[in-house]
Amino acid sequence: MAIDFTLAPEHEEIRLRVREFVRDTIIPAVEPFGEDRHGAVRDEYLRVIIGLRGKARELGLWLPHMPEEWGGMGLGHVALAMVQSEAAKTRLGPWILNCAAPDEGNMHTLLHWGTDEQKDKYLRPLLAGTVMSCFAMTEPEVAGSDPTLIRTHAVKDGDEWVINGHKWFISNARRAGFAILMARTETDVAEGTRGATTAFLVDLPQRGWDDVREVETMHGSTGHSEIVITDLRLPDGQILGGRGNGHRLGQYRLGPARLAHCMRWISQAETALDMMVDRALKRYSHGSLLADKQGVQWLIADSAMELYQCKLMVLHAASKIDKGEDFRTEVSMAKHFVAGSLNRIVDRAIQVHGALGYSTDTPLASMFQHARWARFADGADEIHQMRIAERTIAAYRATGSTSAATGGLPL
Ligand SMILES: Cc1cc2nc3c(=O)[nH]c(=O)nc-3n(C[C@H](O)[C@H](O)[C@H](O)COP(=O)(O)OP(=O)(O)OC[C@H]3O[C@@H](n4cnc5c(N)ncnc54)[C@H](O)[C@@H]3O)c2cc1C
Structure with missing residues (x-):
């Protein structure tokens, strides 16, 4: 064994x-x-x-x-x-x-898809920590959940590409020395199908790239930019990963990057559970500590069980990546489950802290605001459920069993 x-x-x-x-x-x-x-x-x-x-x-x-x-x-x-x-x-x-994030995902992407020249120019300074980067895919006008709908487009003009479009929620854009930008290049590929988009490397600042605002969010205006792109001109050499490969590159980038988010979320969930137990051991009400109340014990127990599941799922998905096995279902399941658990555990910790949890005197309020985006960014819950269901049905069709779709474990 x-x-x-x-x-x-x-x-x-x-x-x-x-x-x-x-x-x-x-x-x-x-x-x-x-x-x-x-x-x-x-x-x-x-x-x-x-x-x-x-x-x-x-x-x-x-x-x-x-x-x-x-x-x-x-x-x-x-x-x-x-x-x-x-x-x-x-x-x-x-x-x-x-x-x-997003540098970590961009490093993997450049390492895998970049030419030697691109690695020298973009990857090396990123690794040295002398520049930062951003990844520009999501657009306000179309569902970010379906990147085949991207409208930002690049049109060939002689040796150059002329790019026009609109992006938002581009993390790190104001601090970035370059962007990986997704744009539609193929007009003969129908909307809704893959193969229409291409990734470009854009040096920043750049003429035609207008960072019009940092979007104010639940957790403040902390670095997610809206970008208007007008007649931005780039040579062929700025294409990353080949023409028409934008979708594949995006998916390649997101797999391990999603799991890395889970690794970080587990830590936040554990902090919340530690705080929940600590508070329960110190707060006294109706003749005993909160830790002695069955209602509070259920909150603690549910959180502990979920966190345990999160850890097992992340370790198993990570081991599949390490072994070079197909990890898509396990990463989808982990992303969905860990994001949801983080939200539930932080919420329970706030509950046990009462008004203190709602105040900004503890980190819980800020953790709650940050946790919320975990359920829809880098693949919304429902998208992961859709993919998990598709693969579960496909496994049953192929083998007469769903076993391969539940981790492929020997149970
Ligand atoms: C803090 C933060 C940082 C981000 N950083 C970046 C970044 O650096 N670069 C970048 O490009 N983007 C970034 N994003 C954007 C993020 O990737 C998108 O929010 C995400 O892809 C979802 O796209 P959307 O917001 O357009 O929602 P939509 O695609 O409009 O989806 C909205 C909701 O509709 C439902 N839904 C959508 N499609 C389906 C379906 N097929 N079936 C069932 N339900 C569905 C889901 O409930 C989903 O949550 C960031 C977002 C946040 C909040």
């Missing part, structure tokens, strides 16, 4: 080093700044967090998701799960280790 959930000693050692670095260095350095950072405070904040990135590099806790020959830690996805979740104990942790 090869089922063993213990980490190799060298991975356990890395996990503990990340935990210590987050707990003893990142959190004490970043938390005093709070959420309100303007003017000189912002400058000082930037100096501190860039310094922390330097420290992460010195400690060898840099690019856990990248191969060693590209300056990374060369971890597989199972080992990465524990690094990502340790790092995500504080929101900035993954960024300090240079494994945060």
Whole structure:
């Protein structure tokens, strides 16, 4: 039997080093700044967090998701799960280790799809942490859930492409040195089918790329831009991954990136559960602690069971990626389940904290606001359910059993 959930000693050692670095260095350095950072405070904040990135590099806790020959830690996805979740104990942790979205997904994409020249120009500085990037796919006018509907279009004019369109919710756009932009290039491919879009590398800032606003969201206006693209001109060499391959490239990017989100969400859910139990052990009402009330114990038990399921699903999906097996169903299931669990667990933690949970005196309110987008970004719940159902039905049709669609486990 090869089922063993213990980490190799060298991975356990890395996990503990990340935990210590987050707990003893990142959190004490970043938390005093709070959420309100303007003017000189912002400058000082930037100096501190860039310094922390330097420290992460010195400690060898840099690019856990990248191969060693590209300056990374060369971890597989199972080992990465524990690094990502340790790092995500504080929101900035993954960024300090240079494994945060959207850069992390863009690195995988460039590594897999980029030409040597593109890797030199775009991937290397991203890995070095000297530039950041963004990924521009979603548009306000059409359902982001169906990227075959993209309307931003690129038309060939001599040696150049002329691009016009409209994007929004482009994370990191204002800080990015370049974008991976999805545009429709093939007019003979019908709307709703794949093969119509192409990915382009866009240096930023760029004439024709107008960052018109940062969209105000439930969690503030924190870096998700609306972009108007007008007559942006790019040469052929800026195509990433070949003409008409935009959809495939997007799907390739999203698989592991979705699971990396889950790894980080697990950490947030665990923090919420820790806080729930801590509060239940301290708050006294109607003759006993909240921890002694069956109603509160159910909230704790449901959360513990869900978190356990989340961890197993993420580890199993990660092990499938590591083994080169088809991981799409497992990643879809994990993405759907972990996003929902995160929302439910943070909500229960707020419930147990009462008014304190609703206040901004604890991180729970902010965690709740951030958790909400997990259920529709990078594949809405219903899209994952649709794909999971399709594969379950297909497995039954092919084999007379749904077993292959429930993890392919020997049970
Ligand atoms: C914080 C945040 C950061 C983001 N960052 C980026 C980024 O960096 N780059 C980028 O390109 N995009 C980004 N996005 C956009 C995100 O990817 C989209 O929100 C997502 O793809 C859903 O698209 P939509 O918002 O257009 O919703 P729609 O596609 O309009 O879907 C709305 C709802 O309709 C339902 N629905 C849609 N299709 C179906 C279906 N086939 N069956 C059943 N129900 C369906 C679902 O309930 C879904 O939630 C970000 C979004 C957020 C909130």
